[in-house]
Structure formats: C-alpha cells, structure tokens
Amino acid sequence: MTTVASDTGAGTRTGAASGAGAGTGVGPLLRGWRERRRLSQLELALRADSSARHISFVETGRSRPSEEMILRLAEHLDVPVRERNALLLAAGYAPRYTESPLDAPELELLREGIARLLEGYEPYPALVVDASYDVVAANKGIQLLLAGLPEHLLTPPLNAMRITLHPEGLAPRIRNLREWRGHLLAQMERQIGLARSEPLRALYEEVAAYPPPVDGVAEPDDREDPEPYPYFALPLRIEHDGRVLSFVSSISTFNTPMDVTVAELAIETLLPADPATVAYLQSLAD
Template sequence: MQTIGELLRHWRHRRQLSQLDLSIAADVSARHVSLIETGKSRPSAEMILRLADQLDVPLRDRNRLLVAAGFAPRYAERALDGEAMAAAREAIQRVIEAHEPYPAVVFDRRWNLVMTNRAVDPFLATVDPELLRPPMNLVRLALHPRGFAPLIANLADVRSMFRNRIRRQLGAAPDAELTTLYEELLAAGPDEASHPVESEIMIPMIIRLDGRELRLFSTITTFGTPLDITLDEVAIESYYPADPETAAYFRGS
C-alpha cells in the first residue's frame, strides 16, 4: 500500500505542479509539502483535504489519501436508488423528464447508464438485446456494430469525441475499467471517413432513423460541490436538435 506522501506526490506530478506551486495554492510552506511527501511529517486530515482540493483529487481518491494517512474515509458512496439519495434522484428525474421530447441520459464515471428519459426508448429499440443487459454502457451502445453505430452517419466524429472525453478523464484520474473500455472501443478504432458537417460552432451527432437524418448536440450537467462519491461521479447528458428538421421529428410534427 502506498504511503500518503507517495500518493500526494503522484497527484502533484499528475497535475504537473511543483512543490512550490502546490504550497502557494494551499497556503502552506513548500518545506511542509516536502516533509509530507518524504514521510517526515504526518499531515492532519484537514491538511490532506486542503492539498487534495488544490490538486483537484476526486472524492473517491480523497478517501484513499485519508486511509493511507490512518484516517477514516470522509466521503460516503450511497446507492442512487437508496433512501438517502431520494432528493438527488428526484432532481435528476425532473431534469431528464423536463428535457422531453428530446433525449437525456444519466451515466456514472465509467459511462454506465443509470437513468434515461422516454425519448431514448426509440434508439434503444434498435440495439441488440445483449447490449441492453446491465450495466448498459453508453460508449459501447454508441460504437458497437450491434448498437447505435449503424445509425450514426458521422461515426468517426462521434468516436473521436468519446476518445477525447475519456482520454481527459483518464488524464484527470486513472481507472482500470475505464482504461479497458478505452482500449476495447477507442484506442484502435477505424478511421472511417467523416460525414460532412456544415456547422462552424460544434460537431453534431448525425443519426439516420425512420428515414430521417437527425442532428443532435449535447450538454453535460453535474452536481455542484457534492460530498457523496456517487453524486460526484454522475453526469446528465442532454441532447438538443441542431436544426429545425430534427426538432420537428422529436415533436412529432
């Protein structure tokens, strides 16, 4: 098991900060940071969390820092369907239902789907039932040949989007399962020709469904300042029509 000093040094290097940079940001002396990293000083729980905050360490990994220093974990990880998370779950449900008739999905840090709204159902109806077994993974659904991939006209653009987003995730915090997903679907993906995109603002996802060409872009919503690991890692992706024709399709007109 790594020591608290080794773990803090790991995160400091990952964030490309010197001991002086970290000490200034956390308002402590560079010498104190050095003593902690070399194991010559045992930091308090408060000091660990102060340094972790400046290093933008995810809550899950802040618990690991605390345990490595001999303290109890500070952040709980409650099931989203549990009683304690009822208010948060209701808030998420309201967000995705209010977004109808447009699609919205909720996923965890490994892109496993947690919730969807009814507008997603027509897309799931085209997917091999094998891919719908829990946990349903959004990246796998989108890129698998028996998933959404045959419907996506600009698959290269969508693959590149997922590749960049997951690469940034792994750059921010390592995760073995996410790395496996990346290697399975993204690292060696084919370089198929991209569909022409007219927009100069953003690259939409172009889907052919029911004889229509649908163009969608998305936004990501996360919880502000969560103190629970589950809420820290959950995200809501809401899809919007990128042209009037797509908007008319979802409105049923």
C-alpha cells in the same frame, strides 16, 4: 417514462484510484497528483496557503499532514472525491465522503430530482451515467434513439460507450462516426488520466478495439456532398427512421458533492443542433 436504476452507483464498479502516484502512503500519492497537475511544490504551496518546505516534507514522509491539510491539498489538486477518501486512508484517517448505493433511502430526493429533470427535457434525449458510463437513468428521447438495437446491447447494465461505438449498436447509424468516435475516445483518455480506474481502462480498450469507420461504408456522408458544419460545437449526426438528426452534447455534474456515488454521476443532455431535428422531435411529442 423516465427510469432510474436501482443499482449501485459508479462507486462499486470504478474502483479507487489510489495508485495515483508511485509508492505507498499519503506522501507519494499527493506527489503523484501534484505531478499529474503539472504543479511545482511552490505553486501548490501558494495555492494551499502553505510552504514549499512543508509540501516537500509531506511528500517525502518526513511530516504527517493533518486531515484538514490533506483535504485542502486535494481541493487545489482537483482530486476526485473517491481518491480523497483514499488519501485520508493512506494517512491513517477515516474517509470523509460516504458511498451510498443509488437506491439508498437517503438518495431518494436525488432520484426523484433526476427523474423530473430527464422527463422535463423530453422530447429531447437525456441520460445519466456513472463513472464507468453505465446508464442509471434515461428518458424517452434516449429510448427513441436506441430503438431496434440488439437485445444483448440493451441488457442491463446498459453502457453508453458500448452502445454508441459497438458495430451492432449506434455506430452504423452515426453519419460522422469517425469524428464522434475520436471525440469519445479522447474523452475517456482524459478521464483515465484523472483517475486510474481499471474498469474504465478495460472499457476503453474494448471500445477502442471495435472496427474503425471504413470510408464510404461506415460514414454515409461520403456518398453525399456534405456542407461544413454550421454548428457551434461538434454535433452527433445520427440516422433515425430515414432522417438525419443532429445533436450537441452537454454534460453536467453535481457541485460540491459529499457522496462518492453522487460525485461520479454525469447528466448528459442532447441539444438539437438544427431546426429540422427540433421540428421532428416536437412532432413526435405532439
């Protein structure tokens, strides 16, 4: 049965990334985001229908941008919703985006929609995580993969990165752990680059410190003669009940979210990457 956590969303755990740039005030913050996106003042001005002179004045504090200008610049700089609120606050404006607990009444339709989506994806695994990779919803396919893990890893809030890379978690079962671990750590590094979240950085430092794969031990593929992957993307190859299941991960987010909690949710679906995986999961469903 699909479960949707009644905990709050990522908002209360990730923390604002208001330190995107050096200094205080909206000007230095905007400059920090512009430099992170590797845009010149002229390039940003052209995208935002402004002028390089005005962008310069805003960044140096010589001009106070309007609320509309801040949101327009944030849109073209692809600033996360949470940090758009931080920009508005730094300029003396009220936050534009709400931050509702995931169990709030106004998000009931969202919770119901997520539950239907995850249940409809069964027997294939699917889950929803927040910006700190805490699992807020999962279906039976995910529960199948987590069977047999120690209780201390399954105590809420479950964390997808911790469960996957912990030496007592899924890591010993992942046949291509070295590649998958590298993929996940690189993904986290990119997210930290987009939003300087201290909880996310702490999680990264924790999972990156887990023992890396040992040749011939942590990667059972070394005991065989594995063929090159006949896949269209890097698969997750994981042992389950004496079989090797292969999945390709796909991640979706909500389009044009108007709530911080919703903006920080990500739906991850694991698509079977070979006929054997499809046949096995379908047999369980039947």
